[in-house]
Amino acid sequence: MCSCRRLGGGLVQAGGSLRLSCAASAFPFDNYAIGWFRQTPGGVREGVSSISSDGETYYKNSVRGRFTISSDNAKNTVYLQMTSLKPEDTAVYYCGALRHRYRLTLPTNRVDSWGKETLVTVSS
Numbered sequence: 001m002c003s004c005r006r007l008g009g010g011l012v013q014a015g016g017s018l019r020l021s022c023a024a025s026a027f028p029f030d031n032y033a034i035g036w037f038r039q040t041p042g043g044v045r046e047g048v049s050s051i052s053s054d055g056e057t058y059y060k061n062s063v064r065g066r067f068t069i070s071s072d073n074a075k076n077t078v079y080l081q082m083t084s085l086k087p088e089d090t091a092v093y094y095c096g097a098l099r100h101r102y103r104l105t106l107p108t109n110r111v112d113s114w115g116k117e118t119l120v121t122v123s124s
Contacts, residue, residue, distance in 0.1 A: 009093065009118030012085055016122070020080040022095030022115050033103035034078040035111070036069065038091035038120075045094070047106020051078055058104050063089075085122045092117045 008020040022034060035050040048060045049069040057069050068081040078095060096111035 009120050011121045011123065014085060014087055014122055014124050016085050017081070017083045018085065018120060019082070020093055020095070020118060020120075022078045022080075024076045024078065024097065031100045032097050032112075033100050034071070035096050035098055035103070035106045036067075036078075036080045037094045037096060037106065037108060037111075038089075039094070040088075040091045043091075045108045047108070049080060050098075050103045050106055052100055052103050056103065058106075082120070085120075087122045087124045090120060090122045092119050094118075 008018060010018060012018050020036065024034065030053060033050045033052040035047050037045050037047050039045040046060070048063050049067055050058045051069045051071055055071070059067060059069070066082065066084045069078065070081070071078045082089065094117050095115040097113045098106070098111045102110045
């Protein structure tokens with residue numbers, strides 16, 4: 001199971017970059033993936049990326065090519081490197097642990113452990 005602690009976030013201009021970190025109690029762990037989710041003001045929480053214990057990655061279309069998810073297994077940490085940020089990327093970001101079979105759909109109601117939120121604000 002994951003005890004996710006979030007590090008990173010902040011204010012950046014459009015076109016800039018930020019890196020979010022999620023420190024898990026243990027990673028990789030069998031049958032689980034770590035996902036990154038975000039929620040815009042007034043919007044619903046949605047999954048944007050995931051990484052499985054075997055290194056398989058997934059990206060939502062709107063972030064593919066701009067965001068990169070990776071893991072440092074020695075540090076039990078998952079990162080989300082965000083580049084070419086857009087104002088529409090402004091949201092509260094979360095990491096979460098969920099069963100491997102949900103790694104491509106990232107249903108929020110299937111997240112077993114949530115990390116603390118971090119606000120990412122992209123100014124135009």
